[in-house]
Amino acid sequence: MTGENRSARDVTWGIELTPEHPPDRVAELAALAEDEGFDVAFASSHYFNRDPFVVLSRMVDATDEIRLGPGVVNPYETHPVKLAAQTATIDEISDGRGVFGVGAGDRSSLSNLGIERDSPLRRVLETFDLARDLWDGETVTHEGTFTARDAALNLEPPSDRIPVYVGAQGPHMLRMSAKHADGVLINAAHPADLEWAAGQLERGVAERPVESGAFESLAFASVSVAGDEAEAREAARPPVAFIVGGAAEPVLERHDIDRAAASAVSEALEDGDLPTAFGRVTPAMIDAFCIAGTTETVADQFEAALEHVDGIVVGSPLGPDLDDAIERASEALARAIDDN
Numbered sequence: 001m002t003g004e005n006r007s008a009r010d011v012t013w014g015i016e017l018t019p020e021h022p023p024d025r026v027a028e029l030a031a032l033a034e035d036e037g038f039d040v041a042f043a044s045s046h047y048f049n050r051d052p053f054v055v056l057s058r059m060v061d062a063t064d065e066i067r068l069g070p071g072v073v074n075p076y077e078t079h080p081v082k083l084a085a086q087t088a089t090i091d092e093i094s095d096g097r098g099v100f101g102v103g104a105g106d107r108s109s110l111s112n113l114g115i116e117r118d119s120p121l122r123r124v125l126e127t128f129d130l131a132r133d134l135w136d137g138e139t140v141t142h143e144g145t146f147t148a149r150d151a152a153l154n155l156e157p158p159s160d161r162i163p164v165y166v167g168a169q170g171p172h173m174l175r176m177s178a179k180h181a182d183g184v185l186i187n188a189a190h191p192a193d194l195e196w197a198a199g200q201l202e203r204g205v206a207e208r209p210v211e212s213g214a215f216e217s218l219a220f221a222s223v224s225v226a227g228d229e230a231e232a233r234e235a236a237r238p239p240v241a242f243i244v245g246g247a248a249e250p251v252l253e254r255h256d257i258d259r260a261a262a263s264a265v266s267e268a269l270e271d272g273d274l275p276t277a278f279g280r281v282t283p284a285m286i287d288a289f290c291i292a293g294t295t296e297t298v299a300d301q302f303e304a305a306l307e308h309v310d311g312i313v314v315g316s317p318l319g320p321d322l323d324d325a326i327e328r329a330s331e332a333l334a335r336a337i338d339d340n
Contacts, residue, residue, distance in 0.1 A: 011337050012311025013038045014218055015318075015326070016071055017059075019050035026055050027062035029322060034066040036330035042071020042101050042185075042313065047113060053086045060094045067097045071220075071313070072167035072185060074105030075127040076115050081140075081151045084131035091157035098159060101185060102128055103167025106246065108270075119145045121172050125180060128164045135162055167220065170248070171200045178204025178215055185313060189221035189291045189301075192254055194308035216310045222290040223314045225298045225328040226321065232298075235320040236290040237278040243289040244281065245269045255288035295328045295335075302336035 015033045017026050030041045041059060043052040052070045059068050068090060073083055083102070091098025104120035123145040130148065133140050139152040166177035169187040177184040178201040186197045201217055208215060222239045226232040244257070245266040252262055261282055268277035286292055291301040302312055312333065319325025 010310075011306060011333070012040065012216060012218060013330070013333055014040045014042065014220075014311060014313030015329070016042045016044050016220070016313055016315040017055075018044045018046075018316050019052055019055045023050060023055045023058040027058040029326060030059040030066065030068070031062040032323060032326050033330075034063045036326055037334075038066060038314075038330070039311075040067040040069070040099060040313075042069060042099075044316070045070050045073045046106075047077060047109065053090065056090050057093065060090065060097070065097070067099050067163075068094055069099035069101050069165075071099075071101030071165070072103040073101065074103055074110070075123050075146065076105055076110055076117060077113065079148075080127040080130050080146055081134065081148050083127065084134045085153055085155075087131065087162060088135055088153055088155055088157040091159050091162050092155055096158040098157065099163045099165060100128065100131060101165045101167060103185070104173065108246065121176055124166060124173070125176055128166070128181065131162075132164070135159075165216075165218070168197075174200040175204035177201075178217075179207045180212070181215070182213070183216035183218060185218050185220035186309065187220050189219065189223070189305070190255065190288055191304045191308060193251065194219055194305055196254070198308045217308075218311045218313050219305050219309045220313045221305065221315055222317070223298065223325075223329060224290055224292040224317050224319050225295060225325050225332060226319045227294065227324070227328075229293045229297065231320050232294065233283075233286055233292045235317050236286050236292040237281045238274070239316050240281050240285050240289045241265050241269065241274075241277045244285050245277070247289075255284070257284060257288060258282075261285075295332050298329070299332035299335035299339070302332055303339055306336055 015038050017029050043055045045052040087100045107117050110117050126144045134153050135157050142148040163182040165183040165185050166181045167185045168174045168177050188194055224232045224236040244262050265277050265280045314329045
């Protein structure tokens, strides 16, 4: 399917590609996603994987129209001015297809690097405010959660406005994104979580300045799709384990996830025993934190999710076979839109 053949309903199709694979392989997947009708591809950012901006440069070369950007980087591992320059470079070499996915980062991963995640909401807001000024050609001095003195970029991104998407899960970050950013990447897959998030976003949109323009909410959802339901659910175990390990108490309660079972997963992750952690993921955890199953099952779950968001970013693990999963995810999105 291609973007031109879609339903008249305006639904954004996004995909997260993880640089756990070599850059050329990720570029191949981005090209396939473009062929399958996806609008935007995010390269995820984790210190233990390949550099997302290097990978994005390969994705640029392999594609023609799909929008591209990091999803999501954080302003703790890398200075915000540097992030603005890197994103502007992707926008430049892609002839204006850049997007900026930014968030507070994972607390446990930052802790591994000896980084304290202080004032996350302010730091994220200050980061993209500063980036916008730099992209507009301004010289910026900033004293806040970080420092920049007489900073400017030696390039002009072709986009009139590079869209900023904030990775968010908690109420304050959700409301801030709706008030100030161009879009939000909601770290959730289940309709109950997305409905709750939509309520928070409504509060932020109510305070959004008119001149800020339209705002877009996207579910940044863990998805695993395959021809065999059991294989799809098995592939979902690793990402679900990490989601459970970082889930807040209210989220676990919302899905009636046993606290002891969740703690068992967290403890195994903290010990670095990944096989044990993945093995402790329960069916209820997969149901709560991943859209997993066959094309038909996933289409039904996409349809339910789209009751609360403007689009879906199909995230890790995608499925046991990546090429097959991208094609199936495209088909599932088309079915969900046609049925909605």
